[in-house]
Amino acid sequence: MGMGRYVIKRAASSVLTFFVTVALTFVLFRLLPGNPVQLLFRNPELTQAEIRELSTQFGLNKPLWLQFILYIRNVFLGNWGISFYYRSPVTEVLFPALLNSVILILPATVLAIVIGAGLGVLAGWKRGSYTDVGVLSSSLVLYAIPTFWLGILLIMIFVKVGGLPVSGMVSITAVNGPPLQYLVSVLRHMILPMLTLTLVTLGQFTIIMRSSIIGELTEDYVVAAYSKGLTSSWLLRKHVVPNALLPTISIIAISIGTVVAGAVLTETVFSWPGVGSLIYDSIFRRDYPVLQGAFLIIALFVIAANFVADIMYAYLDPRVKYS
Amino acid sequence: MVLMAILAPYISPYNPNQIDPNAILQGPSFHHLLGTNEVGQDILSLVIWGSRVSLLVGFLATAVAITVGTTIGVAAGYFGTAADEVLMRLTDFFLVVPAVVLAIIVAALLGNSLLNVVLIIGLLSWPPTARIVRSSTLVYKHAPFVEASKVAGASSIHILRTHILPNVMPLVYANTALTIANAIFTQSALVFLGVGDINNISWGQTLHFAYSSGAITAGDYWYAIPPGLMIVLAVLGFALAGYSLDEAFNPRLKGGSVFGSA
């Protein structure tokens, strides 16, 4: 099977996973006790016209299976409902929040993967040394620290010593200021949440990379390559690290879910206006369309990350026969 | 730590629910070793009592996860083909779906209850167990002693009970500790966000009130540090136990590498 067909097959399976996710949200938001659709009619914030509009959009008077089909259709067409709180389409509410989340998550994840992989290589290569013991135990501690607690600790420290903002994304004075001032303000607000997210995800990447390196070092080809007279750094750079990175791609992809969970908590603690804060606020506003939309967008994000990882793996490993 | 949870009524200095309007947000003192919160409850007592719910949820949710995971894993591995395909698709789905986010939303929809939290965490944490059990079942399914038993006419139930499960379970036990660690973690996160089970005293609950009452920004360290530290210790303890069990049961990890770094 060729690469093209493999990509199509994986894409189809990702779409299927997303489809199941959509079905799951349908079940969650309709069939559970106290479901939001019933709440919809009791919501005092809505006008009669809006209720009528929503009723037709969701087809609430139709049989369940038809509702399901309509729901699927709406999700794929981008009709994700109207926010109870903002009274505007969910997609419009989600989009800026999503952008803010990506601004935070992307650099934090890249940083965590790069530093984590580096430390993992170091610890795995020097297995049993003091470096290894130090790296491994700090990784385990980082892994065990709850995201929100680390955030709390950082807030407490910086409230005392000052120097960095501990809440929000941009200071009031900079909102209407010149672009450069705005940018600097955002970057300064970003430091603590990014640090939190990087640290809590760093530990697991280090542990994953370390065990992959150790596993790779037991392979026969490493001794064989060493017997050629290669330097340790050549051996590490050209043989051990590339080969050890490969299996970590799929493990990292799976752990993207935990990164997202960490991001939700980080955003909440630091009041960073991303999807996580939106979820937190929507819970208390009982803004179910936004909750549903936020979950869908996160699921879409994670599924896409896994899809990309699968393709990358297939592309990088010559042994994969695309089957 | 388990001992602390069991002995909570005897070792905690105060009734954790007792409110003392004369001692609000006090720092550590001789009367209140770890200080008090915004309604005058003793933090040390809160932390000691909090271990009960945190550990209970950890254990119960893990019991749910292990039961579901083992059943699905054995079924997929033993019965194979169609059942395997469907069950593993399901497992992959739950592995990919952001479980914590889903847990937050479901907990918010279902409302406050200890049982809900246990069920939600349990029903979202079974996929790793299912995977491990499946691959281990596949190994033993074709083991000579199982084939021999089949030839002798033993029923599937009998083979599963007497041959496969006893061999698969050690790996499950190793996984149990890690699952408990994750469950404690998730529980504290849910409660911190104010969803799930906010009425019972737990470490996550104490942190929730520490954050929402503004004690954090006021710098009341005695309020926020102890419960968080307890979570770290609990998670670390169970995770380390899990790793060492895994090392003991997983033959592939034994021994050193043939090659030592130079």
Added chain:
Amino acid sequence: MALLEVKHVSVSFSIRSSQLKAVDNVDLSVKSGEVMGIVGESGSGKSTLGYSILKLLPRNAAIEGKVEYRGLDLYTLNELEMRKIRGKEIAMVFQGSMNSLNPLIKIERQVAEPIIVHNRLGFSEALSKARETLEKVGIDPSKGESYPHELSGGLKQRVAVAIALAANPSLLIADEPTTALDVMTQAQLMDLLKTQCRQHNMAMILISHDIALISESCDSIAVMYAGRVIESGPAQRVIHNPIHPYTRGLLASIPSIQDVGKHRESIPGDPPDPFDLPAGCRFRPRCSFATEACSSYDLASFQAEKDHFASCLMVRGGQHG
């Protein structure tokens, strides 16, 4: 002068606070261009001995003794100096090359590595030299862009030979190079190795459990048992005039066409537990000639004829070696 002299080499592994002596006081001498066979059962220490020459042992291994290459004691060299020996002076072909090639790197690049490191050539020059080397071992250079998993077991082993030959070493250590191959491929590979040795005046230490293979291919033979060399000498003498009862047993176990249907001798019993070696001669429990004296024998080796030694009291008539 001998090309390689192994003098009183012992290797022990520390395993869970106890010591396992895998190689015990071994002496060997390989002349330039000579093919020496080391034969023994699995666990006899023959592979460990091979690895110990290039110091390729895991960290829990302790080596004693001397390995002199062209008069230079390899065990006194530091890592940097040792790297100039590995691959350039002494190269290795490993058991089961399916695992000794990196699965993610094209084979021509793996052959080029020792050339880049030792001959200080640029990447493209090294690559074209690598293709020449591949051709030398009978692989079409157009296959150089293949990955290991795309090749058959025989071809992979040829790649491993090409890697070993790439920097023109003077000594090749081949550890069970043909074990995983079928009989025809085995014969072809042995031909290739012997031809290369002759053409480049390269010496080879051939390590194998297969006494038939060793006796067909080698100039001299060392027989190992429980970590020790128990008999050594020129191939013809050892084969036609074996002294040690263990060597005799090994030779008697070779099947031949004439013997079909006849009962073949095999050696009764198992090799000793390396943690619990018998006192005196280690072969004593399995030996049908064993006497009282064998249990207090100090394991010295005796010279039977010129260059032919054996560690057995039955040659006490000969001169003490």
